Amino acid sequence: xxxxxxxxxxxxxxxxxxxxxxxxxxxxxxxxxxxxxxxxxxxxxxxxxxxxxxxxxxxxxxxxxxxxxxxxxxxxxxxxxxxxxxxxxxxxxxxxxxxxxxxxxxxxxxxxxxxxxxxxxxxxxxxxxxxxxxxxxxxxxxxxxxxxxxxxx
Amino acid sequence: xxxxxxxxxxxxxxxxxxxxxxxxxxxxxxxxxxxxxxxxxxxxxxxxxxxxxxxxxxxxxxxxxxxxxxxxxxxxxxxxxxxxxxxxxxxxxxxxxxxxxxxxxxxxxxx
Numbered sequence: 001x002x003x004x005x006x007x008x009x010x011x012x013x014x015x016x017x018x019x020x021x022x023x024x025x026x027x028x029x030x031x032x033x034x035x036x037x038x039x040x041x042x043x044x045x046x047x048x049x050x051x052x053x054x055x056x057x058x059x060x061x062x063x064x065x066x067x068x069x070x071x072x073x074x075x076x077x078x079x080x081x082x083x084x085x086x087x088x089x090x091x092x093x094x095x096x097x098x099x100x101x102x103x104x105x106x107x108x109x110x111x112x113x114x115x116x117x118x119x120x121x122x123x124x125x126x127x128x129x130x131x132x133x134x135x136x137x138x139x140x141x142x143x144x145x146x147x148x149x150x151x152x153x
Numbered sequence: 154x155x156x157x158x159x160x161x162x163x164x165x166x167x168x169x170x171x172x173x174x175x176x177x178x179x180x181x182x183x184x185x186x187x188x189x190x191x192x193x194x195x196x197x198x199x200x201x202x203x204x205x206x207x208x209x210x211x212x213x214x215x216x217x218x219x220x221x222x223x224x225x226x227x228x229x230x231x232x233x234x235x236x237x238x239x240x241x242x243x244x245x246x247x248x249x250x251x252x253x254x255x256x257x258x259x260x261x262x263x264x
Contacts (some may be wrong), residue, residue, distance in 0.1 A: 023250065026259045027236065033264040037157075038164040042262050050264055057238055063239050066263035074259070077236035086260070088221020088232040091158065094261035096223070099231040103251040111221040112261070114178050115185065115195065122193070128255040 026072065028063035032093030035134055056081050074151040096121040101146045166209055175262040177215065177234045195221050 033040040034052040037064040043049065053059035066125050067076055079085050089095060094116060096109030110117055166174060184198060196218050206214070225232055235246040250256045 005191045016262070022245070023254050024257045024259070025263065027234075027244065029260055029262055031262045031264045038160040044185075048264055049162065060239055061239075062220065062263055063225065069263075075245075076239040077234075078239055079236065085232070085236070087260075088234075089225070089260055090220060091219060091260040093264075094259075095224065097231075097258045097260070098245065099250070099256040101252060101255050103231055105225045105227050105229050105231055105249060106255065107257075108224060108227050110185075110195070111217065114182055114217055115221050125255075125257050128257075132255060 024074050026074050026076045027079055027089075027091075028059065028066070028076050028087060029091050030059075030083055032064070053081070098124050100128060101132060159216050159220060162213045166213060170207060170209050173206065174213050176209060177204060177206060177214055181214070 013153075017043070031037070031050055031052050033043055035049050036051045041118075050062050053062060059081070063076050063078055066072070086092070089097065090111065092111075094112035096107070096112075096116070096118070097105060098107035098121070100106035107121060108126060109121050163171070163174065181195070181199060181202075185195060188198075199214065199218055204211075231247060233246065233248045235244055237244050247256065
C-alpha cells in the first residue's frame with residue numbers, strides 16, 4: 001500500500017517561516033500518519049516511524065523527539081488524549097490559525113497539506129502585530145482599553 | 154467525519170485512482186492560489202467545476218474539502234483550551250491572552 005506524501009512536518013518545511021516570537025504555540029496532536037494507520041511513503045523513507053500514541057506520556061515523548069529533530073524553537077503544547085482540541089479545530093493533519101486579541105479567530109488556515117498556506121498565515125501575523133502596535137498607541141493616546149479599540153476597528 | 158473514516162477515503166485508493174486524485178487536488182490548489190483571498194470557497198469552487206471524476210476520487214476530494222471547512226471560522230470565538238507545555242508542568246490557557254495579544258497557533262504532529 002502506498003500513500004500520498006505529506007509535505008509538512010516530517011520535512012520541516014511547514015515550520016521554517018514561523019517567526020520565533022513569544023506567544024506563538026505549536027499544539028502537538030495525534031499522529032497523522034502512524035505506522036499502525038495511514039503510513040506515508042516519505043515518512044518510511046525518512047525513518048519517521050511512530051505508532052499512534054497510546055498514552056499522554058508517549059505523546060509528549062514523540063513531541064519532544066519531533067521538536068529536537070526539527071530544531072523547533074517554539075513552545076509546544078501537548079493535546080490531551082481525548083483529542084478534543086484536535087476535533088474542535090479540524091486539525092488533521094496540520095493547520096494554522098491566529099486568535100486575535102479579542103479572543104476571536106482572525107485567520108483560519110486551510111487544511112494541510114493540500115491547502116496549507118504559510119505565506120498567508122505569516123502575512124496575517126504581520127498584519128495582526130501591526131494592528132496591535134497601532135492599538136497600543138491608541139490606548140496611550142486616549143486611555144481606552146486595547147480590547148475595545150480592537151473591536152471598534 | 155472522524156480521522157479514521159476520512160483517511161480511509163484516500164489510503165485505500167489504487168495507484169491509478171490516487172494519481173487522478175492528486176491531479177484534481179493539485180489543480181484545485183492552483184486555482185485557489187490564483188484566486189487569492191477566496192480560500193474559504195473551496196467547496197464552491199469544487200462544485201462549480203463539476204469535474205468528471207470517478208466516484209472514488211470524488212469521495213476523497215470531498216473528504217478533504219469537508220476537512221478544510223472544519224474548525225472555528227474567522228470572526229468566531231476561539232475554542233478555549235488549557236494544555237500542558239512540553240517538558241514542564243506549566244499549563245497554558247488560550248483565553249488568558251484575550252485582551253493582551255494575538256496568538257498564532259500551529260497544529261500538527263511529526264508524521
